[in-house]
Amino acid sequence: MATSASSKLNKAVKQQYMNLPQGDKAQAMYIWIDGSGEGLRCKTRTLDSEPKTIEDLPEWNFDGSSTYQSEGSNSDMFLIPAAMFRDPFRKDPNKLVLCEVLKYNRKPAETNLRQTCKQIMSMVENNHPWFGMEQEYTLLSTDGHPFGWPSNGFPGPQGPYYCGVGADKAYGRDIVEAHYRACLYAGVDICGTNAEVMPAQWEFQVGPCEGINMGDHLWVARFILHRVCEDFGVVVSFDPKPISGNWNGAGCHTNFSTKEMREDGGLKIIEESIERLAKRHMYHIRAYDPKGGLDNARRLTGHHETSSIDEFSAGVANRGASIRIPRSVGQDKKGYFEDRRPSANCDPYIVTEALVRTCLLKEEGEEPTDHSK
Amino acid sequence: MATSASATLSKAVKQQYMELSQGDKVQAMYIWIDGTGEGLRCKTRTLDFEPKSIEDLPEWNFDGSSTYQCEGSNSDMYLIPAAMFRDPFRKDPNKLVLCEVLKYNRKPAETNLRITCSKVMAMVEDQHPWFGMEQEYTILGTDGHPFGWPSNGFPGPQGPYYCGVGADKAYGRDIVEAHYRACLYAGVDICGTNAEVMPAQWEFQVGPCEGINMGDHLWVARFILHRVCEDFGVVASFDPKPITGNWNGAGCHTNFSTKEMREEGGLKAIEESIEKLGKRHSYHIRSYDPKGGLDNARRLTGHHETSNINEFSAGVANRGASIRIPRNVGQEKKGYFEDRRPSANCDPYSVTEALIRTCLLNEEGDEPTDY
Numbered sequence: 071m072a073t074s075a076s077s078k079l080n081k082a083v084k085q086q087y088m089n090l091p092q093g094d095k096a097q098a099m100y101i102w103i104d105g106s107g108e109g110l111r112c113k114t115r116t117l118d119s120e121p122k123t124i125e126d127l128p129e130w131n132f133d134g135s136s137t138y139q140s141e142g143s144n145s146d147m148f149l150i151p152a153a154m155f156r157d158p159f160r161k162d163p164n165k166l167v168l169c170e171v172l173k174y175n176r177k178p179a180e181t182n183l184r185q186t187c188k189q190i191m192s193m194v195e196n197n198h199p200w201f202g203m204e205q206e207y208t209l210l211s212t213d214g215h216p217f218g219w220p221s222n223g224f225p226g227p228q229g230p231y232y233c234g235v236g237a238d239k240a241y242g243r244d245i246v247e248a249h250y251r252a253c254l255y256a257g258v259d260i261c262g263t264n265a266e267v268m269p270a271q272w273e274f275q276v277g278p279c280e281g282i283n284m285g286d287h288l289w290v291a292r293f294i295l296h297r298v299c300e301d302f303g304v305v306v307s308f309d310p311k312p313i314s315g316n317w318n319g320a321g322c323h324t325n326f327s328t329k330e331m332r333e334d335g336g337l338k339i340i341e342e343s344i345e346r347l348a349k350r351h352m353y354h355i356r357a358y359d360p361k362g363g364l365d366n367a368r369r370l371t372g373h374h375e376t377s378s379i380d381e382f383s384a385g386v387a388n389r390g391a392s393i394r395i396p397r398s399v400g401q402d403k404k405g406y407f408e409d410r411r412p413s414a415n416c417d418p419y420i421v422t423e424a425l426v427r428t429c430l431l432k433e434e435g436e437e438p439t440d441h442s443k
Numbered sequence: 444m445a446t447s448a449s450a451t452l453s454k455a456v457k458q459q460y461m462e463l464s465q466g467d468k469v470q471a472m473y474i475w476i477d478g479t480g481e482g483l484r485c486k487t488r489t490l491d492f493e494p495k496s497i498e499d500l501p502e503w504n505f506d507g508s509s510t511y512q513c514e515g516s517n518s519d520m521y522l523i524p525a526a527m528f529r530d531p532f533r534k535d536p537n538k539l540v541l542c543e544v545l546k547y548n549r550k551p552a553e554t555n556l557r558i559t560c561s562k563v564m565a566m567v568e569d570q571h572p573w574f575g576m577e578q579e580y581t582i583l584g585t586d587g588h589p590f591g592w593p594s595n596g597f598p599g600p601q602g603p604y605y606c607g608v609g610a611d612k613a614y615g616r617d618i619v620e621a622h623y624r625a626c627l628y629a630g631v632d633i634c635g636t637n638a639e640v641m642p643a644q645w646e647f648q649v650g651p652c653e654g655i656n657m658g659d660h661l662w663v664a665r666f667i668l669h670r671v672c673e674d675f676g677v678v679a680s681f682d683p684k685p686i687t688g689n690w691n692g693a694g695c696h697t698n699f700s701t702k703e704m705r706e707e708g709g710l711k712a713i714e715e716s717i718e719k720l721g722k723r724h725s726y727h728i729r730s731y732d733p734k735g736g737l738d739n740a741r742r743l744t745g746h747h748e749t750s751n752i753n754e755f756s757a758g759v760a761n762r763g764a765s766i767r768i769p770r771n772v773g774q775e776k777k778g779y780f781e782d783r784r785p786s787a788n789c790d791p792y793s794v795t796e797a798l799i800r801t802c803l804l805n806e807e808g809d810e811p812t813d814y
Contacts, residue, residue, distance in 0.1 A: 111607060
């Protein structure tokens, strides 16, 4: 079976080393998004003591010419600590540190979408925007084929797998269980998991997170998933349409609400927001995957519980629409709504930023407004 | 998969034995560099007490004809304890003891480069020279092929592996994690790790260390890596160009500073040092691998983030130069510089000594001065 060579290394041996005391020293693993806008990179440094807050963590730098981010002749890029979590792999007192990337001139790197998101979020703090993102993903063997699928074929058609149980229904649950616990330990706001419609496809949900935290928690949850899969010797893919044909794609449905929407009569605000979103469909589609819509074009076909990429639609309890209003929200006349368009490999910073720009800052037109002036 | 037979022995069985108490007796593992200048050897003795400092450890000897170090007819060589660390394999109270090797006539063995390094460092104590060395290495299976690579082929091209995460990007992280913890326990000044550009290639950094400590800490870190890999059944290679073609080599970039360079306006001292280094390129190349430059000739091609072995160059944030000045150092006008020429299998004593001789003792010409 195509699991990695690394996963066959003796874990009892490793455990003995990991049990060695480390004195006062702490290991901080700095994590950043590379030039692809989807890939994650990491490296570690020793600190003389346990950092208590993000301010305790120093700036660092790395070689951007090795991560699709700069040329070799001028390759230093800066890592600015942004959010700190407990390390579920090395455990306390060690940390995972999500970082922003700056270019040599201290301007944000092309794929540093956090900086602008943070500015936008700070403009609407009083609205208390909450997000919940439903991250779908597919497990693959190291040969690139979905994990557990017959090596030269396909499983039976979709139907029995969604939320399934049993060795013929659920492929790779160990990864899901391990990831869930690791996220809880780390302090990531993971709120649920389920098996998805395609076998070897799963989903976890992160939230509710307010403002910039949504992006931070989702990126760290993704990093943890990559690391957990590495330990098991399998690969996680966030590709929005890993298998063409009659197999589901993978999205990142984004649930959104403001304080106003959550209060009595909030449905009115929800409907106003949806009207604004309807007028700005292309801007959102461009923001909802790392290739300006090209990735989602393979997923948003109008079939397999997706809307068509060319059309905007909304409806109560409608999973074929761009926006779904949960039935309970329709009944309570308050709550939240679900934007089903974002791709599984979206950048949550720009997804959440786009929702705030359109719904709260009431922007219109194809381009985001430059609020820095 | 090509892991060793040893790696399949029951570790639970071993653990039961390792948990036996040892009374007041202590095991001291003496470590030394053999006749190749790259290989490490070790043997253990029992002591009746826990040594508290290096002075507590007795001299010892070994058979140099079995380590490429002398003839059988006159083969006793001396082991002189030089630096002591906690043993992460046998744990407290046991020790790892790095040793210098002397010949039968008490002169230093050919590959004992520590003794001269120590003298040179003593001459410049007041300048507080600090070093940080970035040790790159490749993990191999026991078949000699890089670990995790397809047995009869190659992985996808370089690009996704540097600092990567995921089973398709990072090959052998367990070794890196185990090594990091073992070094922290032992008291080695390990300051970081990262995955490198070629898959199954990794890097750890040791420092900042002052003077002779750099060589001591790096050699012990290398020993620990070999021992950790042995436990996992794989092999660590410090060869500077393990795979020919469009695959990165392995270096040991050496960062250097003095008290003057670290203080306000230190950039001037850095630039002066680089000028001196620019005039002594061949002497340094000869000091930067155990074969007088022949090993590095396979690595320093001018491609794959290296400078060309035949030319000296320096630049800010330039990874294709012999010497790189980090960007923040250029901005703050003080700090340190990075010599990117040393090979992964260099002797850190020889490297650090060469930097002191040229930059601080102002030596010139192709030969080191005899003090």
